[in-house]
Amino acid sequence: MRDFHMPGRSEILAANGVCATSHPLAAQAAVDILKQGGNAMDAAIAGAVLLGICEPQMTGIGGDCFVLYTDPSSGEIKALNGSGRAPAAASAAALRAAGETAVPVYSAHAVTVPGAVDAFCHLSETVGRIGLDRILAPAIHYAEEGVPVAPRVAFDWGNEAAKLQGAARDAYLIDGRVPKAGEIFRAPGQAEVLRRIARDGRDAFYTGEVAEDICATLNALGGVHQTADFAATRCLETTPVSGPYNGAELFEHPPNGQGATAILMLKILSHFDIAGMDPFGAQRAHVEAEAAKLAYDARNRFIADPDRTARLDHMLAPETAERLAGLIDMTRAMDAPAAVSEAVHKDTIYITVVDRDRMAVSLIYSIYHGFGSGIASNKFGILLQNRGAGFTLEEGHPNELTGGNRPMHTIIPGMLRDDDGALMPFGVMGGAYQPNGHARAVSNLRDFGMDLQAALDAPRSFSDAGTMKIERGYSEAVRQQLADMGHKMTIPDAPIGGAQAIRIRPDGVLEGASDPRKDGCALGY
Template identity: 40%
Template sequence: MRPVILALALALPLAAHAGDRVTGKSFATRSEVIAPHGMVATSQPLATQIGLDVLKAGGTAVDAAIAANAALGLMEPTGSGIGGDLFAIVWDAKTGKLHGYNGSGRSPKSLTLQWFAEHGYKDVPPTGPLPVSVPGCVDGWFALHGRFGKLPMTRLLAPTVEYAKNGFPVSELIAHYWALSVPKLSKYPGFAEQYTKNGKAPAKGEMWKNPNLANTLEAIGKGGRDAFYKGAIAKTIGDYMKANAGFLSADDLAAHTGEWVEPLSTNYRGYDVWELPPNGQGVAALTMLNILEAYDLKALGFGSTEYVHLFTEAKKLAFADRAQYFADPAFARAPLKGLVDKGYAAERRKLIGPRAAQSVEAGHPPLEGGDTIYLTTADRWGNMVSLIQSNYRGMGSGMAPTGLGFILQDRGEMFVLKDGHPNAFAPGKRPFHTIIPAFITKNGKPWVSFGVMGGAMQPQGHVQIVANLVDFGMNLQEAGDAPRIQHDGSTEPTGQNTAMSDGGEINLEAGFAYETVRGLMQKGHKVTWADGPYGGYQAILWDDVNKVYVGASEGRKDGQAAGY
């Protein structure tokens, strides 16, 4: 599989250089893509081409993002689709400002914490009808389009409708994950009928059609967001859920609203790194950067024992706060200003010692009054979009409403079934979210729109990309291809909310020196090798000197960056 191939390719001494690369970079699997007028980077080449066609036709970066996202819902249903949620950060060139959108949906109003207790649940199950929350994706499309779009929605959805009707060849990594999902989800009504051929997932290169999704997208294009949330589609979803022991209703869909939000930032060595506020986890990346800023990472060196140690310990501290404070702000307000305060970071930094911490408590910041897709686009006018969208776990809940051609998300699994916890289940509440887009500006100008999908890996991935670019001087492609660190085992704001007591474990992608592994073990870290949990990166950089866009798409996915 592709992740193994990449890992082997990166298993080089850190001083080595790939001799057949013009750049002489150690980790870049390909050259950066450079173009003057526009750029699209997604995890599926056909989706990238659809976004690029929209840009060439005069569409904005938002238009291209919507078109590419729609295509990914068809072509990469293992990580996305209109049954899921959406978050975005938009750089608006006219005003020179960033705008954030939280397109996450809420839990069914008829389902309660008491119901789970009465039926013996310790956690919200990962699949089936119970973890289903309102899909926020379509509403997000129309909110973004209404503010920053230019071409008609029918034009943006038309390429995906055509591919859904006539077929597209399934790419390698997506085929792999599709095959893993089928045995787990085929028991749910509508899944096998709409997402298998004779009970099997499509193979790599096999043509796949989804006429039901084509019909659904055509209805959305013609009827707008209300065709999904208040029309026949909503009724079909509600009837399907009721018939299959679910709680999500047409009324829940009709009540849905997304939300424009102010992105949060911290300054890291002169660069402003931007994330969205909870119910997402983006603030954890900002907290980690604040803690790490006091260390000379460049002098320590990429891949060094001390760098990996400091990164891991900063992650433990940030994730302890993440578990304590991150939830739907309509139900539990997090002390956001305190969490990104430099003074608070200095206090938390004092807890980092020479050895691995086995347990970490949440801090007291100063108070104020399986799977995802990530894509980024940029247009000829200087607008840029950082967008992330997900069904959550693989192909979501497995619940595929009759005749609609998509699967409902299982994001409700992220709730805690513990009364009094900030992220405790409640009717009409947004669960804690892992999906986070990111953006970097410098001196008030756009620099990099990027993301790293993959559950709890996402804030860790964001921090590593920033460090790779700013501290270690990597180019945009190398920053994503360099071997990654993932620490697993921190206290989570989800499930049974079990506190970390054993220090967790560090997953190191192949490419780190044995000396680093031994050094980490001597510091008390448990170090393991894992294949696959390192996320998927896409990025676009604005080169303000040459007035061109630079694009990157890593080799861990089937993706492509392309410009014109």
């Protein structure tokens, strides 16, 4: 139990339903959907789409999603891949011939076909209860009427606005400037698109005027996108991957998401006495950083489009983790393995909902970098993701940019099933940090017995591209000890990631927690 003399917040407790996410309006909209008779999937989609209006720098209908969810009748955990593909005419060879060594991050070449809308429509039809018109009503309302810009959103907006180009500047700036906290942001073009989707389903987005608007915008910037690429977009039902850790089982979305990286990282950490370490000390931060370097190197070698990920079993094999753990020197930092494919970013949203029937939904939804590619469609102002920057141009690599393939994704929804029967849908935003964040949250709970909110509040560190980012929650003494081990230290301007979680306790009560690094909250009824 937390010290009530100190700043902080408690978990929220509810019996009927809970939503935890990064903006209060989205959490409220999701709970309202539950009260109207919708299930957790209806509520999660409603909240997620609204987050594209409340946090447009993080996500939107021009992006992708991944979803884990439970069948309340059987308890089975299911997965849905809502990531889009590169256009059929995309070619790493063409970019290499043009002198590129990586996919240009803020260009039409980095824009993959958005997959989230197809996924949301599919899940509404096959899992939801109340239909798209009611699910999308909150987002349509706020897109038209506007939302006050929240403080953390305003902070991020200011940091990322320089990437906006062309029509995106008109759609996402107010009189040519970054909005201030409390100013009203409206997205009338998106409201119109959402109305069409609510009426006509996925075809309203992937065929006709909306798809033509997106393709024309990208073609004018050198993109090779065709309306046939949009019409062919389909989400993929798949099966989670999982691995044990200290009396619990962690479930992750399979490739092309990077969730297997979190499982491998925990398997490496299981070879050390993490519970015997100071949770906020140098020793734990060091071994976690070293495990992350090794797990992320494996990710960069193996994770790609599902049809091209050939060595996942090897990546998750116990002997692989054992060998990697043997490479860790507890007194000295190793050099960071070279990144193969990832353009680092930190922007996404995560939402989790549990309903009265105990359906649990873990949904993550992103446009990749802050404001994605910086490109918005000319007519409707749909901001387009730059997920294609997750490809490599290395010839013959499993994750090489190839027409029709999905890139390696950083966004990962998670679920943790404890040996006492408790289930916890959770997610940790933060781009590259996400597998490390999943491992840190699971370890906080399982190794140190932290309460759910405390596990999300706790200070974070992340060894990224040769530098250990460490939050101000760590003491100067710990930072010095890590520097003495050879870690190059920096305190980032923004906190590392953000997290949301709901725990379905064995007694059936729901606990919700929301990271104070964001503007959001957990709400229940």
